[in-house]
Amino acid sequence: MAEQGMAGLALTFLHIVFAGLWLGSLALMALTAGRGGEAFKLAARLGVASLLALGLVGIVNAYMLYGDIGSWFRFGTPTGRVGEKIVTFIVVAALAGYAFHAAEKKPGNARIAAALAFLASLGAVMLGLMLSRGL
Numbered sequence: 001m002a003e004q005g006m007a008g009l010a011l012t013f014l015h016i017v018f019a020g021l022w023l024g025s026l027a028l029m030a031l032t033a034g035r036g037g038e039a040f041k042l043a044a045r046l047g048v049a050s051l052l053a054l055g056l057v058g059i060v061n062a063y064m065l066y067g068d069i070g071s072w073f074r075f076g077t078p079t080g081r082v083g084e085k086i087v088t089f090i091v092v093a094a095l096a097g098y099a100f101h102a103a104e105k106k107p108g109n110a111r112i113a114a115a116l117a118f119l120a121s122l123g124a125v126m127l128g129l130m131l132s133r134g135l
């Protein structure tokens with residue numbers, strides 16, 4: 001397990017706050033897709049902002065804690081969790097992007113994509129917990 005100073009603690013705190021906002025926006029997107037309303041657009045905007053902030057803070061924190069970037073991509077090892085999170089990040093961003101574009105024409109698909117992005121993001125939460133415990 002890597003040592004975390006105050007800066008790392010603050011970054012992890014922000015990371016968790018943005019993760020909560022991201023999960024919240026996905027839930028809202030799943031609930032409001034296809035209703036032609038402002039709520040969906042607002043949720044999508046909050047989602048983009050929180051996912052970007054989540055990723056940015058995550059990368060900076062990962063670099064401070066586990067600076068050897070090569071080790072991030074040795075999947076299946078404790079520091080390989082970072083790379084696994086990056087892959088998950090790309091998958092959830094793609095699913096949410098699809099949900100955004102399908103919301104009007106195929107609301108059913110959009111809801112499923114947002115729900116899948118939500119579930120996959122829970123996977124990233126689990127990877128984060130494993131990462132901080134050195135598992």
Ligand code: HEM
Pocket residue numbers: 002004012015016019054055058059061062063065082085086088089092121122124125127128129131132133
């Ligand atoms: C896809 C959405 C993501 C979600 C929902 C998420 C969620 C979380 C959560 C809940 C934790 C808390 C673990 C803890 O401190 O016990 C965490 C930790 C962490 N995450 Fe993420 N995360 C995501 C993406 C990323 C990405 C893309 C990166 C960077 C590449 C990243 C890097 C980290 C790091 C470095 C930690 C702290 C590990 C430590 O304290 O040793 N996360 N994440």
